Amino acid sequence: MRVLVVEDDDDLRYAVAAVLRGAGFAVDEAADVPAADEALFVTTYDCVVFDRMLPSGDAADYVHGLRRAGRTVPVMFLSARDTVADRVAGFAGGGDDYLVKPFAVPELIARVRSLCRRAGVVRPPVYRCSGLEIDTAQRQVRRNGVLLLLTNKEFALLEVLTVRENQAVPRAELIERCWDEMAEPNSNVVEVLISQLRRKLGDPPLIRTVRGVGYQLTTTETGL
Incomplete structure (x- = not known):
């Protein structure tokens, strides 16, 4: 945010x-x-x-x-x-x-x-999809009932992807929503954070790379 x-x-x-x-x-x-x-x-x-x-x-x-x-x-x-x-x-x-x-x-x-x-779309207090539960009020994330320890930036990125579930979110939009004007758009901050999120979310993977566009949180559990 x-x-x-x-x-x-x-x-x-x-x-x-x-x-x-x-x-x-x-x-x-x-x-x-x-x-x-x-x-x-x-x-x-x-x-x-x-x-x-x-x-x-x-x-x-x-x-x-x-x-x-x-x-x-x-x-x-x-x-x-x-x-x-x-x-x-x-x-x-x-x-x-x-x-x-x-x-x-x-x-x-x-x-x-x-x-x-x-702001923007109405955000429910708790998102649920494919065994993933994101409590935006408590700032807690669970996968299949297991509490995951995410950093604030990881949580912010995951929340943006969840709001746009099953939609490809451009890398530029992720930077705009999760980083401030001091961020270097040509750095690999998004890629590093996506990698960390994938590791913490575990298998089967939920975040798919949409080549040439960005990333997508998918309920089909076929993330790459």
């Missing part, structure tokens, strides 16, 4: 981004509305975390404009403005969630994860 963090305080932006990356999200950063607008133009995000007060003004005004333009990306406002009126204004401006600073890190992660599940 890919998240954009928009915060003009460099230290706080770095800290929030680091926390979310540590929880398995791909995170891009922007320090103001123009940078956020450019990022949203070129990249599809599962969630955007906005500081309310930015150098260019109240981010709620910008989000209101996004909503008027039909943009539905889930938005969380992260702000020191903590009155009821402030929170109401944030929701009225198009925010989906509002977290007051200072905040608890586990709550931030849980709320961002919840918002990400709202």
Whole structure:
């Protein structure tokens, strides 16, 4: 899942981004509305975390404009403005969630994860196919009842493939959904992670290589 963090305080932006990356999200950063607008133009995000007060003004005004333009990306406002009126204004401006600073890190992660599940296609809390069970709320994966220990990045990649079950997912899309803008698209990060996933998922294999396209999670259990 890919998240954009928009915060003009460099230290706080770095800290929030680091926390979310540590929880398995791909995170891009922007320090103001123009940078956020450019990022949203070129990249599809599962969630955007906005500081309310930015150098260019109240981010709620910008989000209101996004909503008027039909943009539905889930938005969380992260702000020191903590009155009821402030929170109401944030929701009225198009925010989906509002977290007051200072905040608890586990709550931030849980709320961002919840918002990400709202983006795009509807994600059920538990996926099941071919003996594979993926619990997105508990972040647990089982194969034939056996708990598998996956890294955050492995889980993210598997979740994307599962949402698109029996469809070929292009390598470029996997990079966009699971890595941030710092990833090197010509590196072999996807291939390495796919190899690790195949080993952990065991036999019969579920992830098939679609040559010239990308990878596919298949219920036919004929992955290569």
